[in-house]
Amino acid sequence: MTDATGADKFTGPTPDNALRQADAESGPVLAADGTPLKKSLGRALRMQKIRALALIAPLLIFVLVSFIAPIADMLFRSVENQIVSETLPRTTEALGSWDGEGMPSEDVFEAAYYDIFIAAENRIHTRLGSRLNYELTGASSLFRRSGRGLDDIGEVYQDQFEDLDENWDEARPWAEIMGSEDWIAAQEEWDAADEEGGMPRFQLREGAATAFPNAAQAYLTFARFTQTEDEDSPLEEEPWSMVHTALYQDLAAEDYASYDGPRAGMVQAADELVASPDFQTVTFADGFAEIDEDWATPEIWQTIKLYSPNYTSGYFLNAVDMQLTPDGAEARDADEQIYLFLFKRTLFMSLVITFSCIALGYPVAFLLSNLPMRTANVLMILVLLPFWTSLLVxxxxxxxxxxxxxxxxxxLVWLGLVADDSRLVMINNQFGTIVAMTHILLPFMILPMYSVMSTIPPSYLRAAKSLGATNWTAFWRVYFPQSIPGIGAGSILVFILSIGYYITPEIVGGTTGTFISNRIAYHISTSLNWGLAAALGSILLVVVLLLYWAYDRIVGIDNVKLG
Amino acid sequence: MNLTKTLLASTALTVAAGAVAAQEMTDSMTLVSWGGAYQESQQKAYVEPYLEDNPDVSVSWDESSAEAVARLRAMNEAGNITWDLVDVVAADAMRLCDEGLAMEYDPEDLLAEAPDGTSAEDDFGDMIVSDCFIPQIVYSTAFGYRTDMVPEGADAPDEICDVWDLETYPGKRSLEKRPINNMEWALYCDGVAKDEIYDVLATEEGQDQALAKLDEIKDDVIWWSAGADTPQLLADGEIFMGSTYNGRLFSVIEEQDQPVGMMWDMQVFDLDGWIIPEGLEEPALNRVKDFLMFATDTQRLADQAAYISYGPARQSSAPLVGQHATLGIDMAPHMPTDPENAENTLLYNYEFWADYRDDIDAKFQAWLAQ
Structure with a gap:
């Protein structure tokens, strides 16, 4: 046995080490142009490698783009869960310190108020609602309603400020209190010019952020949004009710008697109003409960907390009939368990289909490979004809x-084998799926079998018989073992194809003959739960790889021949 | 006919003139619809007349409405919207709106007034179930039955609970392979009052109750997933009765002349209409707006009813519904909204199913697989 990488076992020059030995003895061997032979050889080889790579590059790129990338994307989707923390950044942070018992604190409600308000302006709150609805029934409409309802909280303050001084409902005074003078001048110029694009970016006035910690932040968000999303001038748009809420929080927290920024009188009057006993306030928790009583239950907050992390195991748990709960993973109610059952059924039926394909395909392939060429070709067309017909047809x-x-x-009725009122049920069940799929996948079994069988020399069988074997022994001991690579190849093709089949089970499968892929299709196109679909798909992929590995261990993948 | 057309076109123009006339528009549009007879009705009723007025414009169809939500989401993620106007059912329009994939619009801006001056918003009324949804038609899911398979001595089935009456009406039934509609019918036939159905269905017990009721006929049901299944099963005599969209049944009964009868009791109304994908370029959007103003006006929606038996979504279109374009029969009695047909109906509860769809569907599928 030779071993190219092991230590040399011979001491004299061998083809392997001649060069090395020559090197060691008399310095580098030179090529015709004077460069060391090693270097020159390396360059030539490198050129060859690059050329080879360039030749397969189109295929490589194609495979990467159309095969590897989607699979990677699918694997990523099955755990990805950034939507919650991206839409509700403050809330998820505030919920971090909540222990999950009872109701969360007012801080959480406050954070949720700002988060959902901004999300609603961006029209992304309903997206989050749909996402959370997969985990908690009702989240969808809860978020849809809350997007509009949150204005009720801000309007409590907005109305009172407005009653005090109408300027609080105007765009200009707000811009003066919050915006820098340079920006206001630039914006005025831009407004007058009536041009498109290139609006001067809103800048906070120096000192505004310290004077109004909440309101300045809220106004900044509003102004930037108005500029970029609506393409309107903040000098002409009155701020959202959220900004009024933020202002109330600032006025309630600090004393503004010494405030000397723009519109000082207006701010001080508002500060006095907030301090007066008549001023009406509403806690964020009450405001939320007012919009929908579901906000006043711990479930929604637990769900948000549970799905706060950027990556979740929730989809995979759902895919194996479990669910994520505050106490860890739990099995789903018995009446909602379906996926494991469908995985088992898919595997079982795929096996049945594979075996029926072997049983039906083997004699056909045998016949094809042993008939004279002309007849075999006609038969081959009969095998291929359905292969060329549309799957749906x-x-x-x-x-x-x-x-x-x-x-x-x-x-059957005409023959009298079956009574007219007890006709056989052969479709919309497992039987129908197995029959139709066996038929559809049969060519995938016959073709590799045929190509392997046609390479088995007929003289072997004759030899066996001449040595005294019966027909059966000659077939079983001589012919069959040589045809196994064909069976292996056909089985792998048929099994892997059928495990992911979806159209045929959907049409003829009824309720007992559908596969896991039908649920995957449902989650892709109907429920839009792509995360769950990706998790189910990933599991299916892992199962196929495991089976392939097992096949390799048991039968050996070298034993598979496609031709 | 020509006169009314010109009149209508000119009113539409005066309304639109200021806003649209001067704007830049693309010359091609990709419309997405359901294919089949329904798309044909849209082609005949509004696309062809529109192209006559705008000979430079070309329209191509994509028959992808069934997977429109998933496709739009994928297009949005890829950042390349290739559709200009998409026909979807109202529930999908709501989801597309929630996902931010459909554009919110202002009915006053985008849709033409009724001929008598009623604003579009009032003319469509409650049909605008979502801020993104531009209604076209009202369709319903109703039952058809084989008239020649009604047992001797029995009356033709005329109420929904006859679906459960296996003794009087033996034979298979076909129901859609999803909980929507089936759960409502089951509860109704289990004695739940019509206005309490959704309160009951929101509870675990209510869902179990509905499934238990469906259990009674489970062995005799063929579950369909494509709208064409029930008509085929009826035509082949595979089933005695089955649910499907009323337009499909109309075509089995009137166009293919099969021995099939309609059972309108507890038909479930649903809406179908357009949405404009979010993120269209300005010229494409202008073209779409121009087309919509024309395609959703009173006469166009009424015209559509000459090709398919779905009711126009505008109140003002109803009196204009005439005869079938080729069969020459009056279409009004075949409309789901006809008073005779609409004695006992249910309206698809969008909000409820948006919330409960995932949950109840999981239960329903597990129940089916048992």
């Missing part, structure tokens, strides 16, 4: 054949 044809008023039942 073939599946629908099975419907016509198998249904209760269909061809087979009619024939």
């Amino acid at each position: 073939r599946t629908s044809a099975w419907k016509v054949m198998l249904q209760q008023q269909g061809v087979i039942n009619d024939v």
